[in-house]
Amino acid sequence: MRSFRSQEEARDILGQTDRCIPRGLGRSYGDCSLGENIISTPGFRRFIHLDPAKGILECEAGTSLDQILSVIIPHGWFLPVTPGTSRVTLGGAIASDVHGKNHHLHGALGRHVLDLRLLTPQGHVLVCSKNENPAIFQAVCGGMGLLGLILSARISLMPLESVFIRQKTIPAYDLDELMSFFDSHHQSTYTVAWMDCLQRGRHLGRGLFMHGEHCRSHEAPQSQLIPPGCKGISIPFTLPFRALTPAGIKAFNSLYFHRKSRRTGYEISSIESFFYPLDALANWNLLYGKKGFLQYQFVLPRSTSRSGLQKILQHINSFGQPPYLAVLKLLGKGQGPLSFAQPGYTLALDFPIRPGVFSLLNALDRVVQKLGGRIYLAKDARMKKHMLWEGYPRAKEFVELKKRLDPENKLSSLQSRRLGLCQNPY
Ligand SMILES: Cc1cc2nc3c(=O)[nH]c(=O)nc-3n(C[C@H](O)[C@H](O)[C@H](O)COP(=O)(O)OP(=O)(O)OC[C@H]3O[C@@H](n4cnc5c(N)ncnc54)[C@H](O)[C@@H]3O)c2cc1C
Structure with a gap:
């Protein structure tokens, strides 16, 4: 180097x-x-x-x-x-x-x-x-x-005008509701959703939709650049076991969903916690253990997003390989020949490396390919040539x-x- x-x-x-x-x-x-x-x-x-x-x-x-x-x-x-x-x-x-x-x-x-x-x-x-x-x-x-x-x-x-974000979290009990919030909040500056990929049946696609705006100066609670209590903590070494087990994640997802669902009003967050939550946790990747993890991020055209997301979630459920993090966003038009964005929904999934995960990702590739989507190059470590050239x-x-x-x-x-x-x- x-x-x-x-x-x-x-x-x-x-x-x-x-x-x-x-x-x-x-x-x-x-x-x-x-x-x-x-x-x-x-x-x-x-x-x-x-x-x-x-x-x-x-x-x-x-x-x-x-x-x-x-x-x-x-x-x-x-x-x-x-x-x-x-x-x-x-x-x-x-x-x-x-x-x-x-x-x-x-x-x-x-x-x-x-x-x-x-x-x-x-x-x-x-x-x-x-x-x-x-x-x-x-x-x-x-x-x-x-x-x-x-x-x-x-x-x-x-x-x-200030270093704070006024944000609101809205629970969505299924995929349709979650996606509908992106439409109804299309004018919000920032929109994103956390998805609980362990839900099945009528709660498939359950999640938390978040929207936010920069606080105007009169709305901001204080004016310092870095609000107190924002100092990062660090994971000191690779954990010898997988700190995040599927059972632990299931419990966490449920707790997170219900706790956040109870908060109905606006919350004020710092720029750091709204945009960069992982930056506060140095070496957060070590939480996945020695074998590490893969992030899989795809985008599907708007017209196929709903059916595609449903299929992807069903595949994840039937493979029994829950991602530890799933983040959904709505994208607009892209620009460059290799730019990732196209109008539609993008889902980023963090999968710990475990037996069977590559077969699952191959199955997800087939859904993405068939429905006219593509995989984000910045997150890719394994896609095959044809996915790139078709996507x-x-x-x-x-x-x-x-x-x-x-x-x-x-x-x-x-x-x-x-x-x-x-x-x-x-
Ligand atoms: C926690 C986390 C959250 C993330 N969230 C998002 C997100 O919300 N949205 C998103 O789009 N991405 C996201 N990413 C991905 C990240 O933003 C991109 O991968 C970004 O490109 C990384 O920048 P880097 O400086 O680390 O570049 P590297 O990872 O070192 O390189 C990325 C690419 O840029 C090229 N490159 C680097 N510097 C130059 C240069 N000077 N000239 C030409 N080419 C160059 C490299 O060759 C390589 O192809 C996230 C990543 C992490 C770890």
Whole structure:
């Protein structure tokens, strides 16, 4: 793994290796930032410019979102789109074209990038935006680091009056009710649902729907940046047993559902607890034990979402492999050829590695494929080539562009080779 502190150093590294892949903070769940040679970006993290009047930030791509937040929040700005962790780099977030709980209204991060500087595998620096090199710009957002190294980006920020979120949780007793809340709250800035995948029969798809808004200044209870009591705790080592057993999860789900269902009014949360609950628990992944876990995230078109989600939940039930976490969101339109989003519902499921889990995921793949869905590349560690090529109809366009920008196929990850993203296999 090699890191760099200047554009020249980055160019030298690219020039000296015949195969490599950029890596930010490694928060993607699979092998998209793994390969023989890794160009590590977090050392390249200078702030270039903040326009506090217009809310425009320019910084180097290795800057993490939590570093960005610590600078922009005091000026009254927030990220226009944020994933569920702030421990990712700006470059990694653009390369995955990450989405947040507001995708139905605000799209993915790429929509808010004004321009970016890309170091191509041939050593040229290209400025890319909606107007300059627009095809490259679109493809780099969500391009998984395969078209070049993002050096820096300029993004437009969202104005913020306080560091609090006014949120409400509504219980839904089945899948139809849960999905109907996304429709009835389409104007809410943030919407997301937690699903209890262990429910069957008439309670299949039971869950908790949450919607939230940034508090206006007069609604905020206090003004400090980090509310007290937000200090993180840490899992010190890999647990020798699976701390989260199916029976334990079942009990937890039931308790969680009923406790949250009793809260009928609005609650005020900090930005940290609303957007980044796992960031408070360092090494949370160790809770899954030595064998770890896989996250499986797919999106289905709106027209097939209901039947697809029902089938997926039934498969999970009949395989007896409960995911330990299931998060449902509604997405709007995507942009780039490899961007994940398409209008419809996305479900992210955390499965501990256990015998049979790969057969279950193969069965889920078949449902997703048949119903016109796709799997999120940032969460993928195992999908087969055909899932990519059927799920992402613009992948061919991406590969054509890659041939032009990277004729020697210098940028490749374990994932891109597994999926045939380096040259069109069909
Ligand atoms: C707890 C948790 C919650 C999450 N929630 C969400 C969510 O809500 N929504 C969502 O969309 N994602 C979510 N993610 C996924 C995460 O946001 C993405 O995987 C993100 O890309 C990780 O950024 P990173 O800096 O860790 O990049 P890495 O994981 O290191 O790399 C990701 C990809 O970006 C490429 N890359 C990295 N830096 C550059 C660069 N400078 N130039 C070009 N390519 C580069 C890599 O080659 C790789 O293909 C979550 C992840 C975690 C762990």
